[in-house]
Amino acid sequence: MTRSPGYPSTGCSRLPHEVVGGDGPQSSVCRSETSGNLDVVSVQRGQGVIHRAGGGREIVPVDIPKNFFPGPGDELQNYVGSGWQNVDDEHPPGCGHPGYRVAYKTLKLLPSRDVQLCWPNLRIVFGTGALNRGGMRTPDGVDGRKPSHQIVPEYGMRLIEPGGRVRYVGCPDRRLTFAAWEENLGGLLYVEILYRLPDGADAAADSVRKAGRAAVAPLKTMLDLLFGPRLLGLPLLEEIGEIFDDWHWNRRLDSVSLSTELQLRPEILKAEDFVDRIRPPLEHNQANASEQRRFRLASQWYWLADAELDPVNRFIQLWLVIESLEMETTNIAPVKARLATLLGGDPGAGSFVGRLYGVRSAVVHGNSSEVTTEQVQQVELLARSLLKAHMNESPHTAELEQLRGWVRGSSP
Numbered sequence: 563m564t565r566s567p568g569y570p571s572t573g574c575s576r577l578p579h580e581v582v583g584g585d586g587p588q589s590s591v592c593r594s595e596t597s598g599n600l601d602v603v604s605v606q607r608g609q610g611v612i613h614r615a616g617g618g619r620e621i622v623p624v625d626i627p628k629n630f631f632p633g634p635g636d637e638l639q640n641y642v643g644s645g646w647q648n649v650d651d652e653h654p655p656g657c658g659h660p661g662y663r664v665a666y667k668t669l670k671l672l673p674s675r676d677v678q679l680c681w682p683n684l685r686i687v688f689g690t691g692a693l694n695r696g697g698m699r700t701p702d703g704v705d706g707r708k709p710s711h712q713i714v715p716e717y718g719m720r721l722i723e724p725g726g727r728v729r730y731v732g733c734p735d736r737r738l739t740f741a742a743w744e745e746n747l748g749g750l751l752y753v754e755i756l757y758r759l760p761d762g763a764d765a766a767a768d769s770v771r772k773a774g775r776a777a778v779a780p781l782k783t784m785l786d787l788l789f790g791p792r793l794l795g796l797p798l799l800e801e802i803g804e805i806f807d808d809w810h811w812n813r814r815l816d817s818v819s820l821s822t823e824l825q826l827r828p829e830i831l832k833a834e835d836f837v838d839r840i841r842p843p844l845e846h847n848q849a850n851a852s853e854q855r856r857f858r859l860a861s862q863w864y865w866l867a868d869a870e871l872d873p874v875n876r877f878i879q880l881w882l883v884i885e886s887l888e889m890e891t892t893n894i895a896p897v898k899a900r901l902a903t904l905l906g907g908d909p910g911a912g913s914f915v916g917r918l919y920g921v922r923s924a925v926v927h928g929n930s931s932e933v934t935t936e937q938v939q940q941v942e943l944l945a946r947s948l949l950k951a952h953m954n955e956s957p958h959t960a961e962l963e964q965l966r967g968w969v970r971g972s973s974p
Contacts, residue, residue: 634827638713640819643740646803647696647813658804658812660763662774665693665754669795672751683758685809686781690751695799696744698815702737706821710768710871714738716823730828740817753794755781758805767816770802772872776931843953857952860886864949867942874925876942877933881922883945887952894919897948901969904947905962910969918944940968 646655676689703712718732757777759770785793804812847854860883867879888896894915902911918941924930943965947957957965 635825636827638821638823638825640711640821641738642819643698643700643815643817645698645742645815647742647744647815648694648803648810649812653804653806653810653812655804655812655814658806658810659761660759660765660770661803661805661811662757662759662770662778663755663799663801663803663811663813664774664778665695665752665798666794667796667798668751668753669792670751671789671792671795680809683760684781685754685756687752687754689754692746692748693750693752693754693798694744694746695801696742696813696815697801698817699741699743700739700817700820701741702735702739703818703820708869708871709818711819711821714820714822714824728830730830732824732828734824735822736824738820738822740820742815747798750798752798753785756805756809756811767802767814768871771800774802843955846954853952856887857949860884860945860949860952864945867945873933873935873938874931877938878922878925880938880941880945881918884941884948887948900948900951901944901965904951904957905966905969908966908969914940914969915944 649655672690673688676691677687678689679686700712702714704715705711706713714735714737716732716734718730721729721731723729755778757774759773759777763770763773782794801811801813802816803814806812847857863879863882863886867876867883870876870879884897888900890896897919898912898915901915902908905911918937921930921933921937921941925933943961947961947965950957
């Protein structure tokens with residue numbers, strides 16, 4: 563089995579094991595050699611510990627950024643590990659073209675002979691044999707609310723002291739472990755697609771993955787409709803990386819965002835306050851069948867949007883929250899009226915809602931494929947505010963002021 567040394571994420575020269583991090587606040591992770599099994603790298607108390615797959619440990623110095631483990635606060639910090647696999651002297655990292663790779667096992671659907679179709683930016687293989695795949699795991703993390711985020715949990719208990727004071731006692735877990743893995747899958751009937759992105763494309767992992775998915779989606783649809791579901795039967799891999807002129811594939815490793823619960827300060831919520839706050843909206847919801855139906859549907863879209871990474875899909879799902887709550891037809895007048903009421907009769911509410919509806923229409927009808935971060939924030943805050951209104955709850959003052967600012971900015 564071929565060994566795949568790790569290399570630095572920039573430049574074209576070979577280096578030994580390197581301490582690396584990701585975008586934003588960085589973790590300290592050593593790229594490790596892998597040979598089918600795991601080399602696990604743990605960061606603890608200023609040292610990196612490489613637990614070799616073949617046995618033994620190696621201690622390496624780690625340059626941990628200041629405040630890597632910040633004191634207790636109100637927000638989680640995210641850390642990302644990165645690296646490369648399948649690189650060699652002829653194919654060093656950072657010297658290929660940005661690429662996307664996806665492969666499926668066919669379900670007992672085999673070619674009479676291997677087929678390879680190539681274009682300057684696309685290669686399709688319908689063949690038999692072996693495929694190599696790999697990635698990076700975070701074994702200490704537990705899946706968070708979003709697919710790309712994990713949290714290292716902290717386990718603790720409630721302590722009631724003499725006199726009735728409630729205190730939290732926890733067992734902090736300071737491990738942030740990133741583990742590269744790689745394996746060869748043999749005896750496969752498979753379809754593999756390699757797509758080369760335009761040079762200069764956004765290099766962020768999510769952007770590369772999104773661009774690759776969008777580019778190969780029409781091809782996958784054609785294959786599925788022409789040959790049936792057995793051709794693209796079982797997903798085997800989805801990777802981003804680099805493609806060279808000889809179609810060599812350098813696999814880029816990007817971990818999920820990893821946070822640790824020890825970053826948060828404990829917050830005590832009085833049991834009486836919990837009951838007093840949840841009871842009125844529950845009773846209001848149960849008292850009206852039509853309202854219950856609308857709120858249930860809107861809530862389903864809300865939670866789909868909460869877990870969505872793609873900003874366009876997230877925008878549409880949040881807009882569907884609004885439609886579920888307020889609209890009987892395509893007429894957006896009820897949304898305008900509801901927002902105007904929330905803002906005390908602000909005349910700019912109609913223009914603001916109309917602008918968001920225009921974004922929705924442009925995306926749905928194929929006239930646009932992008933939304934801005936601010937547009938997602940706007941439709942999200944509007945959706946949350948309308949959900950609260952249907953709970954007989956008022957949005958927070960800061961939320962109303964943010965909406966009012968956007969509304970006034972969109973007025974003619």
